[in-house]
Amino acid sequence: MQIIPPKRAADCGRVSMLASVVDAREATLCLEGGVDVIDCKDPSRGALGAVTPEAARAIVETVGGRVPVSATIGDHPCEVGPIVEATLQAAATGVDYVKTGFLPGGDAAEVVRALGRLRGETGKAQIVGVLFADASPDFELVAEMAAAGFAGVVLDTANKSDGALPDVLAVDQLEHFVEIARAHEMFCGLAGSLRTRHIPALVRLAPDLIGFRGALCCENARTGSLDLRAVVEIRDAIVKAEKIETDLMMSKAEELAREERAS
Numbered sequence: 139m140q141i142i143p144p145k146r147a148a149d150c151g152r153v154s155m156l157a158s159v160v161d162a163r164e165a166t167l168c169l170e171g172g173v174d175v176i177d178c179k180d181p182s183r184g185a186l187g188a189v190t191p192e193a194a195r196a197i198v199e200t201v202g203g204r205v206p207v208s209a210t211i212g213d214h215p216c217e218v219g220p221i222v223e224a225t226l227q228a229a230a231t232g233v234d235y236v237k238t239g240f241l242p243g244g245d246a247a248e249v250v251r252a253l254g255r256l257r258g259e260t261g262k263a264q265i266v267g268v269l270f271a272d273a274s275p276d277f278e279l280v281a282e283m284a285a286a287g288f289a290g291v292v293l294d295t296a297n298k299s300d301g302a303l304p305d306v307l308a309v310d311q312l313e314h315f316v317e318i319a320r321a322h323e324m325f326c327g328l329a330g331s332l333r334t335r336h337i338p339a340l341v342r343l344a345p346d347l348i349g350f351r352g353a354l355c356c357e358n359a360r361t362g363s364l365d366l367r368a369v370v371e372i373r374d375a376i377v378k379a380e381k382i383e384t385d386l387m388m389s390k391a392e393e394l395a396r397e398e399r400a401s
């Protein structure tokens with residue numbers, strides 16, 4: 139089960155919705171709400187808090203291959219040992235993607251290369267790198283991730299009380315991130331305390347996915363429980379923004395065609 143590859147996502151304007159869930163019940167609710175990627179995450183344990191292996195296995199079984207499932211590994215120090223161990227543990231649960239974050243304070247490139255040497259040891263799971271927009275993200279790492287065979291890269295926020303991703307990085311920087319990921323043929327995601335109001339500008343950047351947790355919860359409390367109405371509202375907002383973008387592209391194409399006929 140694959141997240142649509144970067145080139146097709148940009149061409150067909152299909153932005154997937156990722157939802158972080160803590161258990162199988164929330165996974166079922168997200169499937170009902172039309173979510174495209176189920177992300178196993180325990181928000182009470184940090185930005186990339188890991189659920190237990192048992193919970194991840196239960197989510198994988200509940201989803202039953204209907205959509206891709208990812209799992210975060212936890213907020214580990216940027217060191218080879220703990221990150222490799224946590225990545226292998228997450229991969230063993232049967233998920234399609236393991237989301238591995240790189241907090242400041244270590245040699246992230248060395249960790250990325252070590253993860254690249256795991257090829258084959260992670261079973262069907264592919265590795266997705268997570269950079270933190272509010273922790274001096276090094277976009278040079280994207281090339282290292284591509285060389286290490288990562289499937290994708292997500293730009294998220296570490297401090298969830300620090301504002302949303304677009305408050306932390308300007309849109310042109312977000313666009314630059316999407317362009318770099320695409321240039322390295324990796325899928326890219328944007329996340330970080332996002333709300334409905336952020337969706338039009340982010341859909342315009344044509345990432346492959348946009349990730350949510352807080353906006354899907356009752357009263358936007360990311361450690362609270364998911365609300366189906368909130369899930370559907372976000373899903374509908376993405377579809378609406380995509381349609382506006384598609385209509386805009388179509389009208390620009392028609393205008394260009396008219397100008398060419400007139401010239």
Ligand SMILES: O=C[C@H](O)COP(=O)(O)O
Pocket residue numbers: 156158177185294295298329330331332349350351352353360
């Ligand atoms: O990958 C998903 C994001 O981390 C969702 O969490 P958030 O919306 O609470 O930032």
